[in-house]
Amino acid sequence: MTGDTCGFDGVPGSLIAALRHLATTPQLTVALDFDGVLAPLVDRPGEARGDDRSLRAISDLVALSGTTVVLVSGRSLDSLRAVSGSPDKVLLVGSHGAEYDLGEGNAGISITNEEKRALTELRRAMHDVLERHPNARLEDKPAGCALHTRGLAPDAAHAAQRDASRTVGQRVPGVTHRAGKDVLEFSVVSATKGDAMQRLRLHTSATAMLYAGDDVTDEDAFAALEIGDVSVKVGEGATVADHRVHGTVEVSQMLRVLAADRRNHLLGA
Numbered sequence: 587m588t589g590d591t592c593g594f595d596g597v598p599g600s601l602i603a604a605l606r607h608l609a610t611t612p613q614l615t616v617a618l619d620f621d622g623v624l625a626p627l628v629d630r631p632g633e634a635r636g637d638d639r640s641l642r643a644i645s646d647l648v649a650l651s652g653t654t655v656v657l658v659s660g661r662s663l664d665s666l667r668a669v670s671g672s673p674d675k676v677l678l679v680g681s682h683g684a685e686y687d688l689g690e691g692n693a694g695i696s697i698t699n700e701e702k703r704a705l706t707e708l709r710r711a712m713h714d715v716l717e718r719h720p721n722a723r724l725e726d727k728p729a730g731c732a733l734h735t736r737g738l739a740p741d742a743a744h745a746a747q748r749d750a751s752r753t754v755g756q757r758v759p760g761v762t763h764r765a766g767k768d769v770l771e772f773s774v775v776s777a778t779k780g781d782a783m784q785r786l787r788l789h790t791s792a793t794a795m796l797y798a799g800d801d802v803t804d805e806d807a808f809a810a811l812e813i814g815d816v817s818v819k820v821g822e823g824a825t826v827a828d829h830r831v832h833g834t835v836e837v838s839q840m841l842r843v844l845a846a847d848r849r850n851h852l853l854g855a
């Protein structure tokens with residue numbers, strides 16, 4: 587942290603204390619949502635970039651022994667890889683826990699033939715919706731589709747989302763719906779970020795985990811945490827998380843505190 591003149595006023599004292607304790611766990615897993623947590627929200631998802639200070643703190647963390655960092659996003663793995671700018675050692679979970687790249691050459695998704703058929707029909711249905719709401723944007727994902735309405739007038743966004751819900755409900759019943767910030771997602775796989783946290787806990791043999799997220803879909807991850815873990819809600823909104831910070835700047839402060847504490851603990855300082 588030499589040369590770092592920024593303060594850490596945005597990190598509440600209770601969270602600093604929790605991080606200090608977390609830093610002493612034998613096997614630490616730091617799991618982070620990307621959009622709205624590492625990267626400020628932007629209108630065009632392809633232009634999102636992680637905060638430089640957060641990315642440096644992540645590089646510091648993954649260089650330490652017994653420390654794993656994972657990005658857990660609603661983006662597809664390909665999209666997450668393209669924007670994350672994170673070191674190779676960072677593990678990736680995409681599509682809300684339907685896609686994994688755990689650094690073992692096993693990246694990808696497995697879906698059944700029935701789910702493949704549902705996916706084809708879902709894509710057809712969503713393209714029909716887009717014809718009726720051309721200012722909305724459609725994002726194809728490996729296991730579903732996302733309708734983006736960021737930048738639309740509230741009435742137009744609401745109409746597009748309602749049309750999508752009704753159309754998909756009629757034509758592809760049983761598909762999972764997820765509402766996020768200016769986005770409505772449909773998936774033929776019902777995985778959540780909570781499932782991802784359980785898998786990551788086992789995969790990394792974590793003795794304690796941190797999760798930070800800003801959206802409603804992150805609540806599943808918070809709910810999957812256990813005693814001794816640390817949950818951090820970023821921004822406004824109801825949450826089951828134990829701590830809250832304001833935005834991406836405060837996330838970078840939090841990560842720098844954790845990286846410094848972890849390094850000091852491992853060095854026996």
Ligand SMILES: [Mg+2]
Nearest residue numbers: 619621622801
């Ligand atoms: Mg987010």
